[in-house]
Amino acid sequence: MRLILLGPPGAGKGTQAARLVERHGIPQLSTGDMLRAAVAARTPIGLQAKELMDQGSLVPDDLVVSIVASRIEEPDARNGFILDGFPRTVGQAEALDRMLEDKGMQLDAIIELKVDEGILVDRIVKRARDAEARGEAVRRDDNPDVFRTRLDAYRQQTAPLTDYYGRKGTLRSVDGMAPIDDVTAAIRAIVAG
Template sequence: MRLILLGPPGAGKGTQAQRLVERHGIVQLSTGDMLRAAVAAGTEIGKRAKAVMDAGQLVSDEIVIGIVADRIDEPDARKGFVLDGFPRTIAQAEALDAMLSEKGLKLDAVIEFKVDNEKLVDRIVKRAKDAEAAGQPVRKDDNPEVFAKRLQEFASLTAALSPYYLKSGLLRTVDGMAPIDEVSEEINQILAEAVSA
């Protein structure tokens, strides 16, 4: 089972990705984590990424795709994976499709979390207050101003992915504002249909 979760920050992708990992025995692939792991492991692509990052530049799509390609070849990814936070652009989506195709693989579904941006900001403010009350560190991106900027970035960059995946017949949507268990149930139904198709 190979999936992409699409949606703005705070939509609940991370929570649902964890549930998918537990339920289906697949791995969650976060490009940030994979980049750090590749750099730490000193792989060929990790060395290239480190040089770019040390120069204070953004890692190219080619390097990110290389890291994803290496990661999905690992034994724990044989059952499948869920990509969270990648692809972010059409160019990345096309490169991902090409790389999977070379490996004889394809995506099973792309699940988009539909949300109300105003309510999403409220959700983030609440998450920050809850973390503070529990004595836990508050994520630096849980600041309303920073968060609003991330939402704008998402809208300008990533929103174009919905039509791209809709055209390929892979896109399904869930109500990201619904309670967590309802969202999980909706995702499980989508996956049951995707697997039986």
């Protein structure tokens, strides 16, 4: 099964992806996680990405596309994957279409988590506070100022993807404002076809 989770930062993509991983035994491919790992390891991609990520801007398509292209070659992704945070621009979506076509693969569903933007800042502040309470590192971009930049990047660069996939007829929407378990149930219903 190959799925894309779409939605603004803080919409709950990571939470739902983790549940799908558990249920279906396929990996979650989070470009945010991959980029943070590249930054921590100081790879060439990480060095280019760091500043942009810290300020809440998107990193260039070619960098992200190259890490996804090599990640989906890994054996654990052979039977499927959940893309979380990718594609984030129409250019990335087009690159993904080409990648999948080359491999003779198809997407099973593109699921959009619809949320009210007004609550996202509260969610992100809570995420930072919870991480801190657990003694975990707080993401540098999880603060209200940077978050607004991330939301702007979403509106301008990522929101057009709903049209892109909507036109192809492959987009399904779920109410991301519902309780977490209800969102999970809605996604399960879509995945079960």
